[in-house]
Amino acid sequence: MPQFRFACFAIALPIRRVFDYRIEADDPAVVGTRYRLPFSSGVKTGVLLDTNGASELDPERIKPVQERLDHEAVLGEHILALARWMSEYYLQPLGEVVFQCLPGYLRGARPHQPVRVKRWCLVNSDPTLTAELEPRSPRQFEICQALLQQPSGLTAIELKQVNTNWHPVVKALEAKQIVRWEWAEKPAGRAPAEELPELSSEQQRSLTEIEPRLHRFAVHLLDGITGSGKTEIYLRLIQQHLEDGMQVIYLVPEIGLTNQLIERVESRFGDCFVISHSGLTDFQRYQAWDRFRRGEVSIMLGTRSSLFSQSEKLGLIIIDEEHDHSYRQEDGVRYHARDVAIKRAQMLDIPIILGSATPSLESISNCERDTYFRYRLDQRPTRFPPPPIQLIDVRNNRLEFGCAAQTFAHVERHLAQSGQVLIYLNRRGFAPIVMCHECGWQSLCQNCDARLTLHQSVQTLLCHHCGFAQRIPEVCPDCGHNEVKHYGIGTEQLELGLTQRYPDTPVLRIDRDVIASREALKSRLQQLQTGEPCILIGTQMIAKGHDYPAITLSVVLDADQALFSASYRASERLAQTLFQVSGRSGRGDREGEAILQTRFTDHPLMQALVRQDYRQIANDLLQERRLLGFPPYARVIIFRADAIELKAALGKLEEIRTLLETASRFDSLSCVGPMPALMTRRIGRYRAQLCLVSQDYQTLRSVLQQSMPAIEQLGSSARVSWSIDVDAYDL
Ligand code: ADP
Ligand code: ZN
Ligand code: ZN
Numbered sequence: 001m002p003q004f005r006f007a008c009f010a011i012a013l014p015i016r017r018v019f020d021y022r023i024e025a026d027d028p029a030v031v032g033t034r035y036r037l038p039f040s041s042g043v044k045t046g047v048l049l050d051t052n053g054a055s056e057l058d059p060e061r062i063k064p065v066q067e068r069l070d071h072e073a074v075l076g077e078h079i080l081a082l083a084r085w086m087s088e089y090y091l092q093p094l095g096e097v098v099f100q101c102l103p104g105y106l107r108g109a110r111p112h113q114p115v116r117v118k119r120w121c122l123v124n125s126d127p128t129l130t131a132e133l134e135p136r137s138p139r140q141f142e143i144c145q146a147l148l149q150q151p152s153g154l155t156a157i158e159l160k161q162v163n164t165n166w167h168p169v170v171k172a173l174e175a176k177q178i179v180r181w182e183w184a185e186k187p188a189g190r191a192p193a194e195e196l197p198e199l200s201s202e203q204q205r206s207l208t209e210i211e212p213r214l215h216r217f218a219v220h221l222l223d224g225i226t227g228s229g230k231t232e233i234y235l236r237l238i239q240q241h242l243e244d245g246m247q248v249i250y251l252v253p254e255i256g257l258t259n260q261l262i263e264r265v266e267s268r269f270g271d272c273f274v275i276s277h278s279g280l281t282d283f284q285r286y287q288a289w290d291r292f293r294r295g296e297v298s299i300m301l302g303t304r305s306s307l308f309s310q311s312e313k314l315g316l317i318i319i320d321e322e323h324d325h326s327y328r329q330e331d332g333v334r335y336h337a338r339d340v341a342i343k344r345a346q347m348l349d350i351p352i353i354l355g356s357a358t359p360s361l362e363s364i365s366n367c368e369r370d371t372y373f374r375y376r377l378d379q380r381p382t383r384f385p386p387p388p389i390q391l392i393d394v395r396n397n398r399l400e401f402g403c404a405a406q407t408f409a410h411v412e413r414h415l416a417q418s419g420q421v422l423i424y425l426n427r428r429g430f431a432p433i434v435m436c437h438e439c440g441w442q443s444l445c446q447n448c449d450a451r452l453t454l455h456q457s458v459q460t461l462l463c464h465h466c467g468f469a470q471r472i473p474e475v476c477p478d479c480g481h482n483e484v485k486h487y488g489i490g491t492e493q494l495e496l497g498l499t500q501r502y503p504d505t506p507v508l509r510i511d512r513d514v515i516a517s518r519e520a521l522k523s524r525l526q527q528l529q530t531g532e533p534c535i536l537i538g539t540q541m542i543a544k545g546h547d548y549p550a551i552t553l554s555v556v557l558d559a560d561q562a563l564f565s566a567s568y569r570a571s572e573r574l575a576q577t578l579f580q581v582s583g584r585s586g587r588g589d590r591e592g593e594a595i596l597q598t599r600f601t602d603h604p605l606m607q608a609l610v611r612q613d614y615r616q617i618a619n620d621l622l623q624e625r626r627l628l629g630f631p632p633y634a635r636v637i638i639f640r641a642d643a644i645e646l647k648a649a650l651g652k653l654e655e656i657r658t659l660l661e662t663a664s665r666f667d668s669l670s671c672v673g674p675m676p677a678l679m680t681r682r683i684g685r686y687r688a689q690l691c692l693v694s695q696d697y698q699t700l701r702s703v704l705q706q707s708m709p710a711i712e713q714l715g716s717s718a719r720v721s722w723s724i725d726v727d728a729y730d731l
Pocket of ligand 2 (some may be wrong): 436437438439440441476477478479480481
């Protein structure tokens, strides 16, 4: 009998390989458990991938593992298979991907100690058996009486209410085999606590069409305007799965996980769900993950990384606001949660539901190619349709803190009719530009190719990219002129202007400078719920998710910049945001309106917005992407490098390009660069990119597969590091 076995481990390192160690023959060696492993001069945590990987290696040269951390797998076979797929598809190191799939709490050496609750109950519930105890052991009798009343058993906390010194008494009863304990499991799912709304005919039709397709893998896109009742459809589908004893993962964008949604899920399904988002501690997220994993709850309602929640009986995945950019992780392991979720559903042969008022161009084109099922919802089941959008031409118009006279007139009319007004301005701070009129000096960041934003309340100029801050200069640092001026409007200035103009109306601002936490956002939004007239100013933070019935007017102040952005996705993103913002109004029992200030009233995007025709915009944009050969008609893979000198970043990419060209015998590969990134300097480092675009995905992949081993040999260092971005969002 050999004393050892060999096992291979994933370790979170930016190296594309796995590591072999020796384990004792009697170690259970369960795939998906964590071990502490000696690694160079230190110790690292690794996840066991399999046990027969290293047989041909010299046993003497392979180190033994140091310690096993888990008794049961923290990553199931299925999640490991998904991790392998991600690693291959996104060309990311397997070790890093595997650790990405673990809850943050378990990525180090912390033990996996599920907090389970015990429940004690009577072995036999015949009252005559316990009656004998009364004269001799009154305390045992008392506890048995309490247990008799509660056939499902009592937890430690409940027993303590019967007798503060319950433990020895219960131990004695256990010894007599009168009482036993079991793990307290939560019932999975419960009957709807509320009366369900009657479905609209559109909702009913979509459900009727989806239902026969639920027994196997398919992607279903609910393409329905804001407030058309998509969430209601998700809830009905969840209900069905819970009744069948299945679990459901329900993903929402970070800012979409509102209290309203949580309350809605709670009132429908009671406490059989957990939530997970970045506002929770690692430990809280781990607990949610573990309760779901053990089947104690049936629904995981969470943001991006909740996708990796383990489940033995996953029956459905829902991705709300599937177009949302927060589903893409842009640092560390780059992936798109929607796309990985689709893969997961396919591997498990279960259905996945995507929903959006403004579907991504990728999803629309997949519907057109008949790979997704699409269901349209064009009406709101509530009284009022989405508000008409009116353009306000701001050319030759004097603006006061960013607002035109006509805009004020609208705001005043709505306030006078006791409506609430939402003003969207996606720029925080007081003013985005600070400059000298004499010599043209501008306040630029010393670490980034970016302007510093004026923040009046803290009297500083601040970089929104690296956090660099400096005091507002009193005179021009270049020419000494005694006046530096600011231009443009941010939310801080808008708030000040509106407060002065409407002293009797509450003005609430929501942006990252004033709202530091989910709790702060919650309390700020509670002020809206009184329904009193007020003005709400906000950035991206307010654009989606929230459903505030008293808002009757939404205003978009300045969207023009994005029309001419260099990013090929800017128009899509802009259209999505504008529809989302305008869709915030008129959701209650009062009709809404939406206005948008622009200099480009004739722009096709603006015109389609007036017609409330997202599909037209999407079709136009798809046409454009087809002509340009951009996604979804091509695949984009970008090598990114950053270094302390631009030359080094470009040089590294030049080497990568050479290796790619060696591997490529194909002409269909178009390789752009190396060239400096759009924002070349960021947080003190120079950034460059090498972009591969191809309509022929198979070729692109085979070139990469051939050249990656050599490219990896190039290595990364602090001086110059590189990464690869598959299906890159921004060029
Ligand atoms: P979406 O997810 O498409 O934005 P929701 O499901 O949140 O839409 O529905 C918008 C509003 O309409 C919510 O307040 C919801 O309670 C209500 N609602 C949804 N379906 C119905 C229905 N069939 N009858 C009445 N009200 C409904
Ligand atoms: Zn000057
Ligand atoms: Zn900066």
